[in-house]
Amino acid sequence: MAASLGRAAAGLLTRLQTSAPTRRTLSSSNSFSQNIPSCLWKLGRLNHVAIAVPDLEKAQSLYKDVLGAQVSETVALPEHGVYTVFVELGNTKLELLHPLGEKSPIASFLQKNKTGGMHHICIEVDDIKAAMTELKKKKIRILSEEPKIGAHGKPVIFLHPKDCHGVLVELEQA
Numbered sequence: 001m002a003a004s005l006g007r008a009a010a011g012l013l014t015r016l017q018t019s020a021p022t023r024r025t026l027s028s029s030n031s032f033s034q035n036i037p038s039c040l041w042k043l044g045r046l047n048h049v050a051i052a053v054p055d056l057e058k059a060q061s062l063y064k065d066v067l068g069a070q071v072s073e074t075v076a077l078p079e080h081g082v083y084t085v086f087v088e089l090g091n092t093k094l095e096l097l098h099p100l101g102e103k104s105p106i107a108s109f110l111q112k113n114k115t116g117g118m119h120h121i122c123i124e125v126d127d128i129k130a131a132m133t134e135l136k137k138k139k140i141r142i143l144s145e146e147p148k149i150g151a152h153g154k155p156v157i158f159l160h161p162k163d164c165h166g167v168l169v170e171l172e173q174a
Contacts (some may be wrong), residue, residue: 041131044124044174047152048086048093052109052119054100056083061115063087063094068100076153082106084151095122095151120158120168128155135159147173 029080053059069080070088077084081104087094097119099107109119125131128147135142140163142168147155150172 001090026083035117039130039134041125041127041134044126046092047122047124047172048095049121050095050097050119051105051116052097052113053116054098054110056085056096059096059098060085063096075151079148080105080150086151120170122156122170122172124174125171126174128157129173131171132157139163 051059055107060071060074063069072086072088075084076082078100081099081101084096085096085098085101087096097106098112101107106119110116131148132142141160143158143160147157150156150170150174152172157171161168
């Protein structure tokens with residue numbers, strides 16, 4: 001799973017940063033960054049991987065009691081229709097998502113995926129407004145007109161999975 005996430009993130013980086021095809025080379029004199037045009041914004045680190053769960057208490061118990069991870073308290077985010085719990089992993093986090101209300105996007109996800117599963121990845125950006133402008137020019141669909149305040153109290157947007165190789169991508173202001 002980690003390898004497939006790594007490949008997906010690498011492919012996504014290329015798709016988000018450039019619309020022109022890039023040429024890979026094995027030469028040590030050419031770096032990967034030379035193939036990416038400069039942007040007014042930059043992708044940062046992987047902030048979290050979000051997992052939709054049908055039973056939030058069982059999921060919290062798995063990570064805390066069985067695996068020994070540090071697990072946050074449950075936080076309700078009514079504007080997003082979710083309850084969230086963060087699992088600290090050292091180099092990133094897992095975000096456990098559970099439906100809050102009938103119109104929750106997680107409720108519809110769990111109707112299709114009864115046991116839960118990966119919902120989205122979140123990548124930090126240094127300028128979310130510049131990212132929005134450039135992504136719109138590159139025909140990447142953004143699921144809201146304006147950023148919303150996310151679970152970390154920072155502006156976030158979501159990119160359409162059909163434009164990101166089947167992955168729902170959340171961008172969060174660093």
